[in-house]
Amino acid sequence: MKTVKIGIVGVGNIGSFHMRNVLGGELQQAELVALCDTNPAKLQRVADEYGDRFKLYDQVDSLLQDPEVDAIIIATPHYDHPVIAIEGLKAGKHVLVEKPAGVYTKKVREMIEESEKHPELTLSLVYNQRMNPTYQKAKELVASGQIGELRRTNWIITNWYRSQSYYNSGGWRATWKGEGGGVLLNQDPHQLDLWQWICGMPARIFAFGYYGKRREVEVETEVTAYCEYENGATGVFVTTTTETPGTNRFEIVGSQGKIVIEEEQLKFWRTVMDEKEWNETYTGGFGEPEVWEIKIPVEFDGNTGHLKVTQNFINNILFGEKLMAPATDGIYGLSISNAIHLSSWQHRWVELPIDEDLFLEELNQRIEGSQDKAVEEKVLNTENTY
Numbered sequence: 001m002k003t004v005k006i007g008i009v010g011v012g013n014i015g016s017f018h019m020r021n022v023l024g025g026e027l028q029q030a031e032l033v034a035l036c037d038t039n040p041a042k043l044q045r046v047a048d049e050y051g052d053r054f055k056l057y058d059q060v061d062s063l064l065q066d067p068e069v070d071a072i073i074i075a076t077p078h079y080d081h082p083v084i085a086i087e088g089l090k091a092g093k094h095v096l097v098e099k100p101a102g103v104y105t106k107k108v109r110e111m112i113e114e115s116e117k118h119p120e121l122t123l124s125l126v127y128n129q130r131m132n133p134t135y136q137k138a139k140e141l142v143a144s145g146q147i148g149e150l151r152r153t154n155w156i157i158t159n160w161y162r163s164q165s166y167y168n169s170g171g172w173r174a175t176w177k178g179e180g181g182g183v184l185l186n187q188d189p190h191q192l193d194l195w196q197w198i199c200g201m202p203a204r205i206f207a208f209g210y211y212g213k214r215r216e217v218e219v220e221t222e223v224t225a226y227c228e229y230e231n232g233a234t235g236v237f238v239t240t241t242t243e244t245p246g247t248n249r250f251e252i253v254g255s256q257g258k259i260v261i262e263e264e265q266l267k268f269w270r271t272v273m274d275e276k277e278w279n280e281t282y283t284g285g286f287g288e289p290e291v292w293e294i295k296i297p298v299e300f301d302g303n304t305g306h307l308k309v310t311q312n313f314i315n316n317i318l319f320g321e322k323l324m325a326p327a328t329d330g331i332y333g334l335s336i337s338n339a340i341h342l343s344s345w346q347h348r349w350v351e352l353p354i355d356e357d358l359f360l361e362e363l364n365q366r367i368e369g370s371q372d373k374a375v376e377e378k379v380l381n382t383e384n385t386y
């Protein structure tokens with residue numbers, strides 16, 4: 001196979017972005033052959049612009065029966081991600097799933113089980129932020145022991161501002177039944193993934209979620225989560241969509257160094273001696289180990305990584321290139337997200353792995369009480385989103 005023939009499921013904001021990426025020619029050895037959307041107006045929009053250049057389907061089943069389609073990109077709202085991925089795999093298609101992998105881990109686990117039955121098919125996730133070299137370098141520094149033993153992590157991610165008009169642009173948005181959560185499920189899947197990708201999984205979480213704070217929505221718009229790791233390290237994750245100017249600062253502290261990623265720059269400091277050893281041997285009272293600021297040669301090129309993660313998916317299908325974001329990894333960040341919700345709903349510590357049935361029971365109660373909302377459905381420009 002020289003070219004991967006792609007079908008996109010969901011031609012809204014990000015589906016249209018994927019469509020332009022494939023059509024733009026920057027993606028190598030990929031061809032767009034079909035599009036699917038359950039909303040006729042979205043298909044009409046494509047037909048108005050491109051005529052009969054692509055096959056248009058109003059049901060995913062029909063697209064999956066199309067033998068010309070080798071691979072699908074799933075760009076629908078989150079609940080359907082694992083559901084369509086499972087159907088896609090069963091139909092023999094390679095699958096690239098938008099983030100998050102799903103809304104609850106139990107369903108994502110089913111997707112992983114299905115993928116294990118199809119080792120010949122690629123299942124990848126649009127964790128485009130994994131392509132950002134600053135996060136890749138932070139991962140390398142932590143994994144190679146450059147900061148010593150992990151002691152503290154702190155991520156303040158408040159610069160993905162969302163207005164009420166954004167929330168009003170789609171009926172599914174920010175509802176329990178349509179989206180299954182707010183900032184944790186929509187904006188933060190990237191950071192929750194990178195947090196665990198770089199620092200490992202926390203052992204337990206206590207979180208405070210604020211629902212409908214400063215926006216007329218059912219779901220959380222602000223969260224502060226505190227976590228503990230197996231080795232005694234601690235972490236804090238602070239997020240909201242309602243703050244401006246916002247902050248995106250990720251700080252990782254170890255027994256022998258500190259990494260800070262902010263303003264797309266990575267900074268790295270190292271003590272000449274591990275703090276534990278220094279403390280055990282130093283006798284001078286006040287004082288602390290000598291610290292070196294070390295210049296790390298890494299620069300973010302402004303690329304949001306969508307093209308790179310999609311090309312990696314294509315290259316994995318064609319040449320077996322190592323996947324940067326296997327969709328099976330999607331369960332980790334989602335586990336943290338589910339644990340944060342569960343803790344904030346029940347006002348208690350939640351151990352990981354979480355009780356998946358209990359989480360689903362709690363989520364279902366919220367889905368039952370979920371309200372329809374009047375919206376003016378729009379396709380928004382995703383050019384400056386991540």
Ligand SMILES: NC(=O)c1ccc[n+]([C@@H]2O[C@H](COP(=O)([O-])OP(=O)(O)OC[C@H]3O[C@@H](n4cnc5c(N)ncnc54)[C@H](O)[C@@H]3O)[C@@H](O)[C@H]2O)c1
Nearest residue numbers: 010011012013014037038039075076077078098099170386
């Ligand atoms: N990786 C990123 O940077 C990024 C950025 C934006 C959105 N996303 C993700 O992409 C997904 C879609 O977000 P969006 O903002 O594009 O939403 P959107 O509402 O603009 O688009 C979703 C589209 O899917 C269609 N759809 C719904 N159910 C369908 C089904 N069963 N079959 C076919 N089509 C269906 C809708 O009609 C709509 O056109 C979300 O899960 C979101 O988290 C990822």
